[in-house]
Amino acid sequence: MVRSNLDAMSDRENLLVEIKSKGIVHGKVVLSSGKEADFYVDLRRVTLDGQAAPLVGRVMLDLTEDLDYDAVGGLTLGADPVATAMLHAAAARGRKLDAFVVRKTQKAHGMQRRIEGPDVTGRRVLAVEDTSTTGGSPLTAVEALREAGADVVAVATIVDRGAASAIAEAGLPYRTAYSLDDLGLG
Ligand SMILES: O=P(O)(O)OC[C@H]1O[C@H](OP(=O)(O)OP(=O)(O)O)[C@H](O)[C@@H]1O
Ligand SMILES: O=C(O)c1cc(=O)[nH]c(=O)[nH]1
Numbered sequence: 001m002v003r004s005n006l007d008a009m010s011d012r013e014n015l016l017v018e019i020k021s022k023g024i025v026h027g028k029v030v031l032s033s034g035k036e037a038d039f040y041v042d043l044r045r046v047t048l049d050g051q052a053a054p055l056v057g058r059v060m061l062d063l064t065e066d067l068d069y070d071a072v073g074g075l076t077l078g079a080d081p082v083a084t085a086m087l088h089a090a091a092a093r094g095r096k097l098d099a100f101v102v103r104k105t106q107k108a109h110g111m112q113r114r115i116e117g118p119d120v121t122g123r124r125v126l127a128v129e130d131t132s133t134t135g136g137s138p139l140t141a142v143e144a145l146r147e148a149g150a151d152v153v154a155v156a157t158i159v160d161r162g163a164a165s166a167i168a169e170a171g172l173p174y175r176t177a178y179s180l181d182d183l184g185l186g
Contacts, residue, residue, distance in 0.1 A: 008062045015059050018052040020183060033134045039185060041159050043130035047081035056082060057089025060156060063175050069126040069153050073100035075141040078130035102141040114144050121149035131159040135166030142170065
């Protein structure tokens, strides 16, 4: 089946509707970085939603279509359903894409791994996040991936809250599907 630009545009529009209706929470909130904000973009309510998750996979694949990578993942937990949605969307397009999970700390028992899933050593990988404010979370994943011998080709998020400069400083291309302006929160 041939995928048209119209299909991609309609997925992008439909995912935006899902994010606006299910993922935005207004009110004072403390962010991962310790900063305070007046709203939260709770993308777990979108990436773990049965209707929205397939859109997440397709939109994030479309966003990174020109990049060369064969594994995707990031810092648990926000990145995990993004990566698995992409794995399944890729499989539906006949492409084999592996996923991985970067633990916040190395596991102390079992295989004692920091990065779970098929081995990423020597592979071109995409680091993803659901949303990023400071770039801290995706860059923590990038550091662990580089330590494991992976070649990180880029960072990609569903919603950017201000991470572009930190990711550019780390010398990596940065892709985001939506800005706060797209969400009416800019
Ligand atoms: O660090 P930043 O780049 O500014 O991005 C914000 C981080 O906050 C959220 O996760 P959180 O730290 O709340 O943890 P969780 O994924 O385990 O829920 C989100 O999923 C990002 O990982
Ligand atoms: O910066 C964060 O911690 C953060 C912001 C946001 O809108 N959503 C989220 O999951 N984390």
